[in-house]
Amino acid sequence: MTDIYNAYINTAEVKGSGSGILSGVRVSIKDNISTKDIETTCASKILKGYIPPYDAHVITRLKAEGAIIAGKTNMDEFGMGSTTENSAFGPTLNPRDVTRVPGGSSGGSAAAVAGGLVSMALGSDTGGSVRCPAAWCGVVGLKPSYGRVSRFGLIAYANSFEQIGPMTTNVRDAAKLFSVIAGHDPKDSTSVNKPYDGNVVPEISGKTIGIPKEYFGEGVDAGVSGEVRKAIGKLEELGANIVDVSLPSMKYALPAYYVTCTCEASSNLGRFDGVRFGPEPEMNLPWHDAYTKVREAGFGGEVRRRILLGTFALSAGYYGKYYVKAQHAKQLIAKDFAAALQTCDMLAGPTMPNIAPKIGELTADPLQMYQADILTVPVNIAGIPAISVPCGTAHKMPVGLQLMGRMFGEETILNAALAYEEAV
Amino acid sequence: MVKENEVLHIAELADIGISSAELGKFTEQFNAILEYFDILDTLEASGPLMRPLVNVFREDEVTPSISQEDALRNSHNPEDGYVRAPRVI
Numbered sequence: 133m134t135d136i137y138n139a140y141i142n143t144a145e146v147k148g149s150g151s152g153i154l155s156g157v158r159v160s161i162k163d164n165i166s167t168k169d170i171e172t173t174c175a176s177k178i179l180k181g182y183i184p185p186y187d188a189h190v191i192t193r194l195k196a197e198g199a200i201i202a203g204k205t206n207m208d209e210f211g212m213g214s215t216t217e218n219s220a221f222g223p224t225l226n227p228r229d230v231t232r233v234p235g236g237s238s239g240g241s242a243a244a245v246a247g248g249l250v251s252m253a254l255g256s257d258t259g260g261s262v263r264c265p266a267a268w269c270g271v272v273g274l275k276p277s278y279g280r281v282s283r284f285g286l287i288a289y290a291n292s293f294e295q296i297g298p299m300t301t302n303v304r305d306a307a308k309l310f311s312v313i314a315g316h317d318p319k320d321s322t323s324v325n326k327p328y329d330g331n332v333v334p335e336i337s338g339k340t341i342g343i344p345k346e347y348f349g350e351g352v353d354a355g356v357s358g359e360v361r362k363a364i365g366k367l368e369e370l371g372a373n374i375v376d377v378s379l380p381s382m383k384y385a386l387p388a389y390y391v392t393c394t395c396e397a398s399s400n401l402g403r404f405d406g407v408r409f410g411p412e413p414e415m416n417l418p419w420h421d422a423y424t425k426v427r428e429a430g431f432g433g434e435v436r437r438r439i440l441l442g443t444f445a446l447s448a449g450y451y452g453k454y455y456v457k458a459q460h461a462k463q464l465i466a467k468d469f470a471a472a473l474q475t476c477d478m479l480a481g482p483t484m485p486n487i488a489p490k491i492g493e494l495t496a497d498p499l500q501m502y503q504a505d506i507l508t509v510p511v512n513i514a515g516i517p518a519i520s521v522p523c524g525t526a527h528k529m530p531v532g533l534q535l536m537g538r539m540f541g542e543e544t545i546l547n548a549a550l551a552y553e554e555a556v
Numbered sequence: 557m558v559k560e561n562e563v564l565h566i567a568e569l570a571d572i573g574i575s576s577a578e579l580g581k582f583t584e585q586f587n588a589i590l591e592y593f594d595i596l597d598t599l600e601a602s603g604p605l606m607r608p609l610v611n612v613f614r615e616d617e618v619t620p621s622i623s624q625e626d627a628l629r630n631s632h633n634p635e636d637g638y639v640r641a642p643r644v645i
Contacts, residue, residue: 181630182630183629183630185622185626185627185629185630186622186626318614321612322612383595384595384596384599386592387592387593387594387595387596388596390589390593391593391596398570405571406632407631407639407640407641408627408628408630408631408639409630409631410630412632413641413642414642415640415641415642415643416642416643417642417643418642418643418644418645419641419642419643419644420568420571421642422642423571423642424568424571424572424573425573427571427572427573428572428573428574428575429573431572433578436572436573436574437582437585437586439570439572440563440566440567440570440572440574440582440586441586441589441590443566443569443570443572444558444566444586444590445593447566447569453596453597454593454596456601457596457597457599458596459605460599460601460605461596461599463605463606464599497585498585498589499585499588499589499592502589502592
């Protein structure tokens with residue numbers, strides 16, 4: 133099959149030696165997940181030619197269940213972006229309208245699924261990178277609770293937020309793929325022992341769904357919120373109790389997210405200097421000069437911008453003003469979600485405030501690009517799980533319904549998502 | 557307001573490199589983003605920062621790991637089992 137959407141960076145096909153519930157199933161993998169003997173670049177020139185000597189834990193699990201690793205998918209470089217335009221390999225196109233972006237950063241995985249190239253893919257979600265492209269391409273995407281899926285072998289960008297998650301054509305496949313990758317891994321010290329049995333059933337009756345008013349506020353497209361309200365109406369018809377809730381600290385979410393992720397990125401990306409992998413530094417130059425040359429040529433504009441922001445926010449005199457305050461905001465946001473989820477079984481709202489923008493529409497202004505993440509980052513800050521399920525179209529493009537669950541409450545949101553999917 | 561020379565200084569600290577052609581635009585974007593972050597400064601400290609975490613320890617036992625050969629496979633001209641790096645002085 134030709135890759136007309138530029139969904140792939142590398143189309144290698146590798147079959148695992150195991151057999152199990154994914155026997156013969158082709159699964160595409162975001163290019164920031166390490167695959168032994170298959171080039172893994174994070175869509176960056178700085179990792180061109182890098183061949184991981186080991187598999188990420190999720191790849192070991194997929195191979196053990198008989199899956200075929202079907203190519204490495206395009207993404208925003210190191211996961212930094214919301215459109216899959218920040219890639220050294222060019223933008224991925226949205227299969228629903230090729231003049232539009234697929235969303236990001238796991239845009240290649242979403243396009244591969246939406247374009248019918250595979251039925252399952254893995255993405256990673258730091259601030260919405262699974263759910264955003266799932267919503268904009270009209271597929272299902274699950275961001276697991278922090279710690280439920282091992283990050284071993286996931287090339288780190290902002291490790292206190294990120295999780296690997298399934299992207300699939302339907303909820304049953306998302307549950308199946310999640311059951312393969314969830315569970316304890318001693319190689320990730322934040323991994324928890326909470327496997328998932330994969331028994332997804334359509335179940336929504338009697339559940340209480342909170343609707344945070346902040347998810348329908350200023351900046352949310354009327355067409356999008358209309359479709360999501362219709363979907364919530366459907367859930368009510370199926371027997372759910374709908375209640376209004378509020379997350380008052382959400383106004384701090386986006387700045388707290390961007391301060392924290394850029395700080396973590398500035399540290400995590402320090403390892404890319406060309407010495408152990410990547411382009412060779414000039415050995416006869418003083419080391420700062422040699423590394424600067426490698427990094428200036430190897431990293432794209434957005435990656436360098438975030439490293440600069442993070443370095444600044446962690447520097448003497450600014451650490452208390454930015455990083456420490458961001459951690460306080462994180463605590464407040466987590467408390468807001470915990471309070472709302474004490475009375476509610478889950479929360480619901482749009483995944484993205486708008487439909488997929490045209491190619492080039494968001495790239496000129498980084499701040500505008502960051503603001504597209506307003507409805508997805510709060511979940512990463514709180515650490516809770518969330519799923520995006522297709523729910524109709526606005527302006528002829530797919531809209532995503534976002535269901536957010538209690539910590540380790542993936543079962544509840546997967547069951548609710550299935551109930552919705554089967555009813556429409 | 558962060559000035560161009562401060563952005564240059566941060567770029568030096570981060571070994572990131574920034575060309576004179578990019579400097580004006582980077583500084584402008586940098587300031588717009590920092591202004592957006594300012595709302596954080598209106599936040600009062602919400603008591604001590606708490607993380608409901610426990611340390612994850614294991615016995616100090618040798619377990620299988622990647623080989624030295626594999627670890628060096630992506631480096632340029634390794635020598636006697638070591639990577640090569642630019643000179644430090």
